[in-house]
Amino acid sequence: MPLQLVYLGRNLTRNPLRTLLTAAAVALPITIVVLSSAVIDGINLFLDNSGKQLRLVVVNRASIVALLPEGYRAKLEVVDARRPIHVCGQRWLGGQLPNDPRPLSTLAADVDTFPAVFPDYLLRPGELEAWQTDRQALIVGRGTATQFGWQVGDRITINPSVPPYVPLQFHVVSTAPDAVDTYTLFCRRDYIAEELKRNHYMEDRVSLFFVKCRSASDLEFYRTAIDPFFANATDETMTQDEKTFMNQFITQQFDLPRNLTILCAITVLVATLAAANTMSMNFRDRLGEYATLKSIGFGRRAILATVQAESLAVCAAGGLCGALVPYIAFTYTRLREYPVPLIQQLQIRPVVCLLAVGVALAIGLLAGAWPAWLAARLKPVDAFRALE
Amino acid sequence: MSAADIELVDVRKVYRKGRNAISALDGLSLHVAPGSFVVIMGPSGSGKSTLLHLVGGLDAPTAGTVRVGDAQLEQMSERGLTAWRSRHVGFIFQMYYLVPVLTAAQNIELPLLLFHMTGRERRQRVRTALDIVGLSDRTDHRPSQLSGGEEQRVAIARAIVTDPDVILADEPTGDLDARTSEEILSLLSLLHAQYGKTIVMVTHDPRGAAHGQRVVHLDKGILDRDVQNDTHAATAAAHK
Numbered sequence A: 001m002p003l004q005l006v007y008l009g010r011n012l013t014r015n016p017l018r019t020l021l022t023a024a025a026v027a028l029p030i031t032i033v034v035l036s037s038a039v040i041d042g043i044n045l046f047l048d049n050s051g052k053q054l055r056l057v058v059v060n061r062a063s064i065v066a067l068l069p070e071g072y073r074a075k076l077e078v079v080d081a082r083r084p085i086h087v088c089g090q091r092w093l094g095g096q097l098p099n100d101p102r103p104l105s106t107l108a109a110d111v112d113t114f115p116a117v118f119p120d121y122l123l124r125p126g127e128l129e130a131w132q133t134d135r136q137a138l139i140v141g142r143g144t145a146t147q148f149g150w151q152v153g154d155r156i157t158i159n160p161s162v163p164p165y166v167p168l169q170f171h172v173v174s175t176a177p178d179a180v181d182t183y184t185l186f187c188r189r190d191y192i193a194e195e196l197k198r199n200h201y202m203e204d205r206v207s208l209f210f211v212k213c214r215s216a217s218d219l220e221f222y223r224t225a226i227d228p229f230f231a232n233a234t235d236e237t238m239t240q241d242e243k244t245f246m247n248q249f250i251t252q253q254f255d256l257p258r259n260l261t262i263l264c265a266i267t268v269l270v271a272t273l274a275a276a277n278t279m280s281m282n283f284r285d286r287l288g289e290y291a292t293l294k295s296i297g298f299g300r301r302a303i304l305a306t307v308q309a310e311s312l313a314v315c316a317a318g319g320l321c322g323a324l325v326p327y328i329a330f331t332y333t334r335l336r337e338y339p340v341p342l343i344q345q346l347q348i349r350p351v352v353c354l355l356a357v358g359v360a361l362a363i364g365l366l367a368g369a370w371p372a373w374l375a376a377r378l379k380p381v382d383a384f385r386a387l388e
Numbered sequence B: 001m002s003a004a005d006i007e008l009v010d011v012r013k014v015y016r017k018g019r020n021a022i023s024a025l026d027g028l029s030l031h032v033a034p035g036s037f038v039v040i041m042g043p044s045g046s047g048k049s050t051l052l053h054l055v056g057g058l059d060a061p062t063a064g065t066v067r068v069g070d071a072q073l074e075q076m077s078e079r080g081l082t083a084w085r086s087r088h089v090g091f092i093f094q095m096y097y098l099v100p101v102l103t104a105a106q107n108i109e110l111p112l113l114l115f116h117m118t119g120r121e122r123r124q125r126v127r128t129a130l131d132i133v134g135l136s137d138r139t140d141h142r143p144s145q146l147s148g149g150e151e152q153r154v155a156i157a158r159a160i161v162t163d164p165d166v167i168l169a170d171e172p173t174g175d176l177d178a179r180t181s182e183e184i185l186s187l188l189s190l191l192h193a194q195y196g197k198t199i200v201m202v203t204h205d206p207r208g209a210a211h212g213q214r215v216v217h218l219d220k221g222i223l224d225r226d227v228q229n230d231t232h233a234a235t236a237a238a239h240k
């Protein structure tokens, strides 16, 4: 092996704990970068799918938590008879299992129009029939189903987070194997309406309407036509295409993409500082060595390369671990099925890993820059005097 | 086998620290004949190390000229000096300054990385250098596994492996006991006598001075005394 490589290798193992901790300090942010990219990827995939569905979302203009009369559905259906649409009213239930704190995202949907408005769910003949005939039917996103270990035919009880506030019984009729949304649960609104009525709550209001259009031009038309239609009603509406609505929902509720990016930037910065600190300590420990190499006749470039090579090697090792561990975990282990709220399961693309390793190398380059410069500029005479 | 002469003419070296100016060398002129063994002595702070650094091209004089063989050092760039050092100078320090993570052989091989040479050629050179310093059996030992005297032998092997024209040693026995010091001094005498190297050695040790052909005394940055050593202890020691 060339002596230069031997020297590099021995330098790395000179202080194994220091090297290991530095690599770990780089690995962790790289893992965060990789996972965050996967989450942002997932959100974008979700939004892209929403954009393809030719659906509008109609909510109460006053606030997203305010409700709309269910009677609006009939009015929506006759805004323009020449442009037929399907309208599905939905009411938010949220909910939890009796003995499980994990929040569920349950929506009660109009039975008749759900299959037409959400054809991307591709309900199979048996499932469709069960949905139409079983008052307690429940369609569970497959991610949620996996998380809770549910199968078609299971009976489950959900305590809603909103009225009617009583335990509700359901039968799982589908785990939506083809749906892009793997997270949401849909039950029948007629069942919920009955329960609301029985517990003396208003049952004739919905959280939102999904409007399925036949074409892009119809979608354009309804996007602007609906709101003026209800302009002077008690409850004014706000109509957006599904992608805009979802995007707004995600950014307003969590601002996930932005916050994740900030988180990544901060952790990468911290890693850079940690690695830079290590490289500075190494530099101070090896003052005499660098001075000797220079007096032997090694030039600035050789010294610079020595320091940078070590910094790059440590950070590259950390970066590789930080990228490979989540990649393997989310590609080849059961974690692959781990459902993430709102979005699909995490899919880590190899190109993201590659980019993350690039980030790690950039950390190495930055961390080594100052010590490498100092080492390259070091005057042997000064170093020897300092060490005397 | 090669050797160079050394000529310093009216050399001044002033260190500035803020408003203070310390004159380390104050108009020193000196000629060292090729292949001679010169010992530099003098009280602490008299400018001995400074002189060695100037001759080795590690530092530039404030005024005056320094010539080593054909090289006029004060006219060379830092880059030029660095390249020149790798071919023409071998340094030996009081604190050895070996790379602790490399073996004796690897430490000696380091300077050869700056030469275009095959691996076989490098190993051959390293083996020869180890033979000369008498450490053929310690090739794969790390500095921490060697005694002080052995470490200094490795440092000497590292200094001679490139076959330099001059060897500059700054208190090479400063950290060693009397017996080990004597061994190191004999080794330097041998390099001088057998291989004809020009050697400039700084020492506080009068016994060390006995190995030189000539003893130059510095005081406050100027030449105080310049004594020829008639006993030729150096030659004598080499043939012991």
Ligand SMILES: Nc1ncnc2c1ncn2[C@@H]1O[C@H](COP(=O)(O)OP(=O)(O)OP(=O)(O)O)[C@@H](O)[C@H]1O
Residues within 6 Å of the ligand: A381, A382, A385, B015, B016, B017, B022, B023, B024, B042, B043, B044, B045, B046, B047, B048, B049, B050, B051
């Ligand atoms: N880089 C520097 N900055 C400031 N002053 C320096 C520097 N290098 C040397 N000096 C001063 O120059 C003078 C000569 O120093 P030098 O190291 O050459 O002495 P020396 O004869 O080798 O002493 P010693 O026997 O203690 O090694 C001293 O007064 C020292 O303090």
Ligand SMILES: [Mg+2]
Residues within 6 Å of the ligand: B048, B049, B050, B170
């Ligand atoms: Mg000195």
